[in-house]
Amino acid sequence: MARYIATRIAWIFVMLFAILSMNFVLFKLAPAYPPTTEDEKTAYYNKQVSDGYMEVTLVSDQEEMEEIRYQMSTATTVRNSYYEDKGDFIRAYLQVPISEQYFNWMGNVIFRLDFGQSTRVEVGRPVFDIIKDRMATTLTINIIALFFYTPIGLGLGIWAALKKNKLTDNVISFMVMIMISIPSFVIMVMLVMIFGYGLDWVPTIFPPKDADIMLRIRGYILPVLAMTFGPIAGLTRTTRAELTEVLTSEYLLLARTKGLTRKQSVIRHALRNSLVPLVPGIIGSFAGLLSGSVIIEQIYSVPGTGTIFLRALTKNAYDYNLLLASTAFYTCIGLSAVLIVDLTYGLIDPRIRMGGVR
Incomplete structure (x- = not known):
């Protein structure tokens, strides 16, 4: 009986892993709606970077900065990206590949039991x-x-x-x-x-x-x-x-x-x-x-x-x-x-x- 229960519990974790993995990919393909205010956006994207879902780069090339500013003015920026115009440079938050996000998310769940923070319902709360x-x-x-x-x-x-x-x-x-x-x-x-x-x-x-x-x-x-x-x-x-x-x-x-x-x-x-x-x-x-x-x-x-x-x-x-x-x-x-x-x-x-x- 003990062996049977242990085997079934192991299968529960396998099924849970499979279901959550599938949902992770499906949810990531859906459009994201981060907070609307600038302060909340900054906090949200910094948390995305710390969780391994996005990476941040500084853009100082003038031609590239003008192209990004044009995209920002016409609302044609890349989905799930965010830009902060600092004048002399632009801080760009860009989404990392989904495969890399998945392993980062799995590490947060397994080693820290952290599913992340709410981004819309109760912003910033686990x-x-x-x-x-x-x-x-x-x-x-x-x-x-x-x-x-x-x-x-x-x-x-x-x-x-x-x-x-x-x-x-x-x-x-x-x-x-x-x-x-x-x-x-x-x-x-x-x-x-x-x-x-x-x-x-x-x-x-x-x-x-x-x-x-x-x-x-x-x-x-x-x-x-x-x-x-x-x-x-x-x-x-x-x-x-x-x-x-x-x-x-x-x-x-x-x-x-x-x-x-x-x-x-x-x-x-x-x-x-x-x-x-x-x-x-x-x-x-x-x-x-x-x-x-x-x-x-x-x-x-x-x-x-x-x-x-x-x-x-x-x-x-x-x-x-x-x-x-x-x-x-x-x-x-x-x-x-x-x-x-x-x-x-x-x-x-x-x-x-x-x-x-x-």
Whole structure:
């Protein structure tokens, strides 16, 4: 087991390296939008030089200086370049090749754990500090949603399976079909309109950090509800299908013939065997909740990692370093969820031997 876990963790780092490397190249091909004021521009480009993404040269040749001044006056300078006209000379900041930038960036990440500073969202602040401030809000909403929809989904699925083809089963199946068909962002808008603006039971936007504690608690209600409707429907449908199949299996019929009541056979045998595919799915759905919360946070103005990720993608506010750090955050959670899912198979069903070979 220890060898299997170590191997999987090593593969997590390999996958993380590959994903971030691909994103680095793709983000670098997109246009950059540095700060607008001259002081912020100077600080930004000096940081680019110190990180190894650009190089600075002094131009004193008169003909070359006139050509650069002409380009500056007509706004035709080379993309991702910056010139400071000092009169007697021009300080030129020029982008180094992407391959060289990549190795410089990799060195900063590996040896200094430095993803750089924000260039547009919060200029000059380390990007992981920005994400760290918002990580607690995002994880709180997603974890509450996870613990909220899991018992409801399991309970409805078990109830529907035990009442198969009866009125209860038909009603639950009908509600599941409706819930799974409506996107979470549509549900979020409906909840805000009804309970926020219509009934005035909850705030219409997420309360700030300095708000009253009860107001902040009420602020979690709508995003948690919006993120649970879809998972409840999916878990209910999966639980019903798995438990229905187990209830008609031969070993469960054998247990009934040996004298076990229906309740005893369901609790001792049916539920445990039906949980083998369900529990890993519940854990894996946590990563899906995180990706879905990006839109929910934007609609409800939640100060989470999803909101900051979309802000970094906004036109004329492209924050390259913050995008890479956000990608690393979501990728780590997704890959860790996959590892936990694989480990739970062995914990639920001891017959499954992790990393076993024939």
